[in-house]
Amino acid sequence: MSNEFNEIPELNVGDTVTGTIVKVEEKQVLVDIGYKTEGIVPISELSSLHVELPSDVVSEGDTITLQVKKVTDDEVVLSKKAVDAEKAWADLQEKFDNKEVFETVVKEVVKGGLVVDVGVRGFIPASLVETYYVEDFSDYNGKTLEVIVEELDSSQNRVILSHRAVVEREAEANKKNLLESLEEGQVIEGTVQRLTSFGAFVDIGGIDGLVHISQLAHHHVEKASDVVSEGDKIKVEILSVDRDSERISLSHKATLPGPWTNIGEKVAQGDVLEGTVKRLVSFGAFVELFPGVEGLVHISQIANRHIGTPQEVLEVDQKVNVKVLDVNEEEERISLSIKELEQQQQQEEVKNYEKDDDHSGFQLGDVIGDQLDKYK
Structure with a gap:
């Protein structure tokens, strides 16, 4: 029974x-x-x-x-x-061994970090929350974060988790994929991260490339800050990629219209412009008319007299007025003359002198004429 x-x-x-x-x-x-x-x-x-x-x-x-x-x-x-703890410790040990990424919800913001529920009490120290400094963690309450187990000790009830490691791992994977996908000649947009004496580092999606100061603009650049500022979005062309050292060379200059583009709209034959003597060579002087645009004053066009070397008349950085003789945009050549301006000026001076001379000549003639009449 x-x-x-x-x-x-x-x-x-x-x-x-x-x-x-x-x-x-x-x-x-x-x-x-x-x-x-x-x-x-x-x-x-x-x-x-x-x-x-x-x-x-x-x-x-x-x-x-x-x-x-x-x-x-x-x-x-x-x-x-x-029961939860027993199951959680076994689960956490497995996650720790496999470096597994998993989600957890922030239950509490405490001094020094975040408390989460992973079956047992887990802790994310402030330094392991993000890759950057966080002033105030109050917004993290109730937030779901991806984490990995950083430290585990069941005898001490110690569970240390890291969200930062997940972010870093993803960034590293993205960087690797990006490096593999980059090709010379590609034009992409990036963000200026920091400026140095030799150029600008530009973030092109998780990895920084260097725009050397010589590649910032078509004209000579003294300081990178004269052309770009931190935070600027700029277009860059990839010059070279070294995947082993993760070095990327970039050019901003290559994405900009060249200084010679549509130069014919700025300069025409017969124009008189002010320029700066940049270089003196045996056959003449190169004069900069616009940033990155130089024209040649041939030695025969420097002075209204025979000279042995350009240095006899001109010096580097001297400001000079020049007349445009010819413009060739395709070959990026402009022929200039200082002599023609001098000749024009002389001709005008002669004309003015002749005018004055003619005027005084009539007066003199009149006077002499009067005197001659007396002797008739």
Whole structure:
């Protein structure tokens, strides 16, 4: 003959049981585990984290697995936290061994970092949250973060997690993919990161390339800051990629219209312009008319007299007026003359002199004429 008490399981501390929640109270939860009395889960045994109300964690009708903490004739005390922790430590160990990336929700912002629930209490130190400095972590409360297990010690209940490592890992993967995809001649947009005495470093999507100062503009650049500023979005052309050393050479100059482009719209034959003597050579002088645009004054066009060398008349950085003799945009050549301007000036001076001379000549003639009349 069967005795109904034989069907009641024997419970021992440490046993794992499954039950259904029948009542959620303010400080505890009652669970039907098929025992002669309902099991009690105190609020402190619901989670490894601080819990305000049991209803925040469980609801009536939920089926949950619990560990027996205490058994008396009158009550059975159970723990959800203990089961979760045991499972969590095994799970975390596996994640730690495999360097697995997984998601977790920030439960609390505390001094020094973030507290998360990973079955047990996990901690993300402030220095392991982001790759950059964060002033205020209050926005992180309730946020889901991807993390990896950085440190694990079950005997010390120590679980250190890192979101920063995930970000760095992704950045490294992106950098590798980017390096593989880059090709010489490609034109892409980048952001100026920092300026140096020799050029500008530009972020082209997770990796920095160098625009040497000579590649910033078509004209001579003294300081990179004369052309670009940190934070500027600029177009750059890839000159070379060294995948082993992760060095990328870029050119901003190559993406800009050349100084000779449409030069015919700026300069025409017969124009008189002011320029700066840039170089003196045996056959003449190169005069800069616009940034990056130089014209040649042939030695025969420098002075209105024979000279042996351009240095006899001109010096570097001297400002001079020149007349345009010819413009060839295709060959990027402009012929200039200083002599023609001198000749024009002389002709005008002679004309002015002749005018004055003619005027005084009539007066002189009149006077002499009067005198001559006396002798007729």
